[in-house]
Amino acid sequence: MTLAKALNVAIIGAGPSGLYAAVELLTCCAHATVDIYDRLPALGGLVRYGVSPDHARRRAVTDVYERRAFATGRYRFCGNVDVGFDITHEQLLQHYHAVIYSSGAAGDRSLDIPGEKLPGSHAATDFVAWYNGHPDHVEDVYNFACERAVVIGNGNVALDAARMLLLGPEQLARTDIADHALRALASSRITEVVMLGRRGPAQAAFTLPELLELEQLPDIDVVVNAPAFLLDDAGLNATQSMRLAVLRRLAQRRLTANKRLELRFLRSPVAIRGAGSVASVITDSTRLVADDAGVRSEVTGEQEDITAGLVIRAIGYRARPLPSLPFDKDGNTIPHHDGRVSDPVTGRSLPAVYVAGWLKRGPRGVIGSNKACSRETVHSLLQDWHAGALVQPHYDPQTLTMQLKKGGARLVDVHGWRRIDLAERQQGAQQGRSRRKLCTREALLAAAGV
Amino acid sequence: MTYVIVGHCINDSACVDVCPVNCIHPRPDETGFATADMLYIDPELCVDCNACTEACPIDAVMSADKLPPELAHYAQVNAEYARRGRR
Numbered sequence: 001m002t003l004a005k006a007l008n009v010a011i012i013g014a015g016p017s018g019l020y021a022a023v024e025l026l027t028c029c030a031h032a033t034v035d036i037y038d039r040l041p042a043l044g045g046l047v048r049y050g051v052s053p054d055h056a057r058r059r060a061v062t063d064v065y066e067r068r069a070f071a072t073g074r075y076r077f078c079g080n081v082d083v084g085f086d087i088t089h090e091q092l093l094q095h096y097h098a099v100i101y102s103s104g105a106a107g108d109r110s111l112d113i114p115g116e117k118l119p120g121s122h123a124a125t126d127f128v129a130w131y132n133g134h135p136d137h138v139e140d141v142y143n144f145a146c147e148r149a150v151v152i153g154n155g156n157v158a159l160d161a162a163r164m165l166l167l168g169p170e171q172l173a174r175t176d177i178a179d180h181a182l183r184a185l186a187s188s189r190i191t192e193v194v195m196l197g198r199r200g201p202a203q204a205a206f207t208l209p210e211l212l213e214l215e216q217l218p219d220i221d222v223v224v225n226a227p228a229f230l231l232d233d234a235g236l237n238a239t240q241s242m243r244l245a246v247l248r249r250l251a252q253r254r255l256t257a258n259k260r261l262e263l264r265f266l267r268s269p270v271a272i273r274g275a276g277s278v279a280s281v282i283t284d285s286t287r288l289v290a291d292d293a294g295v296r297s298e299v300t301g302e303q304e305d306i307t308a309g310l311v312i313r314a315i316g317y318r319a320r321p322l323p324s325l326p327f328d329k330d331g332n333t334i335p336h337h338d339g340r341v342s343d344p345v346t347g348r349s350l351p352a353v354y355v356a357g358w359l360k361r362g363p364r365g366v367i368g369s370n371k372a373c374s375r376e377t378v379h380s381l382l383q384d385w386h387a388g389a390l391v392q393p394h395y396d397p398q399t400l401t402m403q404l405k406k407g408g409a410r411l412v413d414v415h416g417w418r419r420i421d422l423a424e425r426q427q428g429a430q431q432g433r434s435r436r437k438l439c440t441r442e443a444l445l446a447a448a449g450v
Numbered sequence: 451m452t453y454v455i456v457g458h459c460i461n462d463s464a465c466v467d468v469c470p471v472n473c474i475h476p477r478p479d480e481t482g483f484a485t486a487d488m489l490y491i492d493p494e495l496c497v498d499c500n501a502c503t504e505a506c507p508i509d510a511v512m513s514a515d516k517l518p519p520e521l522a523h524y525a526q527v528n529a530e531y532a533r534r535g536r537r
Contacts, residue, residue, distance in 0.1 A: 057458045057508055064507035207487035208527070209457030216520060238534040239487055242527070365484065368461030372478050 007032045007385050008397050010096040012083050013103035014038035015045020016367050017357025019065040021100050021374035026072040029382055033074040035096075035397050039082040040135065041412040041444040042420060045104060047367060049134045052160040053175035054167065056434050061367060070414060078401060079412030080445065086409055087400065089324035089353075095400040097390040098352045098381050101334065101341075102374070105319035105358040111152065114271045116313070119143075120278030124157050124314035131164055131185075133178030133439035143277065144188035146309025150281045152269050153314030154197035155205035159214075161312045162193045166220050166259050176428065176435045192260045194306055198268040198286055198297040200230040201247050202240055207366070211246040219258055224251035226265040230288075268299055272311055280305045317363035325353065333362050339377025340384070352390055354381050416448030423447040452493035452514050453502055456524045459488035459510040465502035471495050474502065475535055492532035493525070 007029055011018045014036045022034045042048055044062040051058050069075040081087065083103075092099045108123035110116060120143050130137040149165050151158050164172070169186035177185075197204055201224070214222045224231075224247050231248045233241035247263075271282040283304050286297040319334075321327035326344050328335045335342050339356060340349035356377040357370050365373075384390055404411055412420070420438060424447075428435035438444045455465070455474070466474045466489065473495035476482035491502070491511070502511045514525050 055458060057510075058460055060508045061460060061462065209459070209488055212457060212523065212527070237482070238531055239482070239485065241534075242530060243487070366461045366487075368459075368463055369484070371462060372483075 005031065005392070007098075007390070008096045008393065009034050009098050009100060009381070010092050010397070011036045011100045011102055013045060013101065013357070013359075014043045014077065014079070015102065015104055015357065016047055016061065016065075017104070017360075017370040017374050018045065018100070018102035019062065019069065020371045021102060021356050021378050022069045022075060023065050024375050024378040025381070026069055026074055028378065029385070033076075033397065034069065035076045035078050035401070036069075037078045037081050037083055039080070039085075041080040041416070041441065041448055043077060043079065043417050049129055049132045051132075051367075052128075052164065053131065053172070053177040054163060055160075056176050058367065075414075076397075076401075077412070077414040077417055078404075079417060079448075080410055080441075080450075081404060084323045086404065089322075091400065093352060093393065095393050095395045095397050096352075097385065097393060098354060100354040100356055100377060100381070101322065101325065101359055102356040103322070103359055105317040105332070105363040107318045107320045108313070109316040109318045111269065111313055111315060113269055115273055115278070118272055118274055118278050119276065120274065120309060121272050121311040121313065124151075124153065124161050124312050125317055127161055127164075127312050128157065131177055131181035133181070133437035135439060135441040135444065138178075138180060138439050142184060143309050144184060144190055147189055148192045148194065148306070148308045149190050149310040149312065150269075150306055150308040151193055151195045151312045151314055152281075153316075154195070154199070154203075155314060155316070156207055156210050158195055158312075158314035159206055159210050161314055162195055162261050163217070165190050165193050165312075166217070166261060168219070168259075171218065173431075174433060176433055176437055178437055178439050180439065190310070191258065192262070194262045194264055194308070196267045196269055196281075196283060197263070197265045199295060200265050200288055201226050201244060201263075202230065202233075202236060203288075203295055204243075204265075206243065208239065208243050208246070211243055214250060214261070215246065217261075221255040221257040221260045222250045222253070223255070223260060223262040225262055226251070230265065266297070267304075268297060270299075270303070273305075278309060278311050280307045281311060317358065319359050319363070326350075331362060334359055336360055337380075339380045410445050410450045412445070412448045412450055416450055419449055420444055420447045451498050452496040452525075452528075453491050453498065453500070453511055454493075454514050454517060454525050454528050455489050455491055455502075455511050456517070456521045457488065457510075458508060460508060461486055461489055462507055463489065464505040464507060465489065465511055468501040468505045470499060470501065471497050473497075475532070490528045490531035492535070493529050494532065
């Protein structure tokens with residue numbers, strides 16, 4: 001047996017795709033070491049800052065995989081380090097055999113309609129980050145003094161936003177929602193949320209569990225506003241027809257509650273209006289047109305104004321380009337072959353650079369969809385390693401983290417993260433919640449002890 | 451008795467890897483996996499071994515007789531998906 005060399009890998013982004021990649025790599029290669037970098041002091045990515053507070057049971061996935069990585073003794077967390085700002089891609093390549101980018105899709109897509117940027121019109125990505133206590137969104141302000149809000153979009157994030165607006169302080173206080181969001185939502189006057197979908201119920205991206213949950217919302221009527229023929233499930237697959245069955249049941253329910261969530265289909269927003277801030281959303285009716293690409297919507301021109309003081313645009317996440325890496329502007333992803341980052345012009349794979357998660361395949365799928373995606377990337381990396389395609393870096397990873405610390409970086413290691421986690425859980429336990437999140441970067445760093 | 455996957459399933463598929471009778475679907479190598487809302491257990495094939503419950507990283511698999519009332523409907527949901535898959 002030959003003396004095996006270590007394989008040192010940096011993973012950028014400590015969300016689910018990064019953690020899945022770390023565990024796969026550490027499990028499949030006994031010589032691998034992994035350093036996971038995140039620009040935030042906390043671990044978890046969108047599992048911490050995206051998953052809705054009333055769905056916090058899903059957050060346990062971070063713990064499980066992080067502990068699995070930790071148990072190998074070959075993993076380090078390097079939190080509060082912004083790759084591209086605190087350190088460069090080139091520096092990483094001098095200290096690691098390979099780098100996996102798994103920093104996700106943090107930006108939002110735009111509607112491109114007039115009034116989109118009016119005060120009172122927000123991207124759901126920002127709203128979600130705000131109520132989940134993301135340090136970049138602590139100071140954000142929302143208008144909850146109106147009675148009606150409009151949520152644009154027909155996916156789970158749209159439903160999350162609607163639930164958070166309607167659940168009310170008693171329900172929310174039991175969750176790990178950020179304190180500032182709980183305070184603001186406790187004095188909310190919103191009693192109605194209208195959710196707009198350009199297409200029909202069969203095309204909506206809500207998942208079955210999220211629809212089933214609508215039947216159990218306390219004191220909230222759910223109104224399904226769609227012509228009956230659109231609720232017909234002929235020709236649909238099992239998942240789609242099970243989703244539609246829930247919507248049909250909801251459509252037949254009697255209305256009894258004080259608050260209301262209306263799912264309006266075949267309505268497209270064409271403008272957001274208001275003097276200084278949002279006052280209404282102008283919508284157009286649509287009809288469905290089937291073509292080779294699937295079912296799309298076409299505006300038919302019956303306009304309707306919906307009065308609202310708050311608009312949440314939940315039409316999707318979008319990745320931003322990263323310094324030193326190629327970017328596919330059409331797909332908003334990093335071009336790759338089986339996870340190997342590739343040059344868009346020559347089509348050749350770039351040495352030692354890999355991509356996983358939403359940055360690789362776009363913002364779709366659920367948390368677990370990242371597992372197979374990260375696995376594919378890791379196996380490409382290991383193939384390259386075994387083929388001798390990954391060159392020995394000039395320095396070892398410890399040199400880089402020591403340099404960072406010497407330069408004044410307040411690096412949060414795995415023990416620092418454990419201290420944050422414990423502090424949050426202890427504070428939460430005192431209030432009967434799973435955790436009470438520390439929301440500013442300063443509070444997180446103080447708890448981490450750096 | 452059978453085991454039941456409930457709504458906070460994240461499609462991690464650790465349960466699929468450990469199931470001795472291949473009764474959890476869609477599997478990652480099946481076409482429906484990429485667009486699956488959650489994973490489902492076929493109650494007619496489940497042998498009640500508990501391996502899935504232990505494997506699930508977020509405790510989203512429960513014995514049918516231990517489902518809390520607010521999740522009781524998931525027994526039906528799992529069974530319905532399995533029935534449609536078998537057709």
